[in-house]
Amino acid sequence: MDVLNEWMQAINNADVEALLALYDEKAVLIPTFSNRISDTREKHRDYFERLGSRPGLSITLHEKTVIVQELSESLSALTGLYNWRFEVDGELLNFEARFSYVVDLAKKSPILHHHSSQIPRML
Numbered sequence: 450m451d452v453l454n455e456w457m458q459a460i461n462n463a464d465v466e467a468l469l470a471l472y473d474e475k476a477v478l479i480p481t482f483s484n485r486i487s488d489t490r491e492k493h494r495d496y497f498e499r500l501g502s503r504p505g506l507s508i509t510l511h512e513k514t515v516i517v518q519e520l521s522e523s524l525s526a527l528t529g530l531y532n533w534r535f536e537v538d539g540e541l542l543n544f545e546a547r548f549s550y551v552v553d554l555a556k557k558s559p560i561l562h563h564h565s566s567q568i569p570r571m572l
Contacts, residue, residue, distance in 0.1 A: 452552050452559050453510070453527055460508045463501035469493055472560045481533065481546050481565040503535035523555035530568070
């Protein structure tokens, strides 16, 4: 959970360098607000710089939704829900999203895979 808390703190501070430091060099990011898969540090930087420029950007975790699966001594999967907030055309909006991470806590940059997507409307 420390990695997730560090990630959220970096988002809330719009700290792109801190975000990038959490992602392994070969990490794959399937971002919440893009239709492109990001598989390089340059693509990660571009995405987080664009996102970080949003006025009012913040994220909060729905802590009761978090599931941690320990896959090995250092490898874990984290899943859950969080809420993004930022301004769109001067209006502060909320975007509920689900996430999954694969992290290797033995690595300095532990995020290996991160998928985040807005929660779709129910049928």
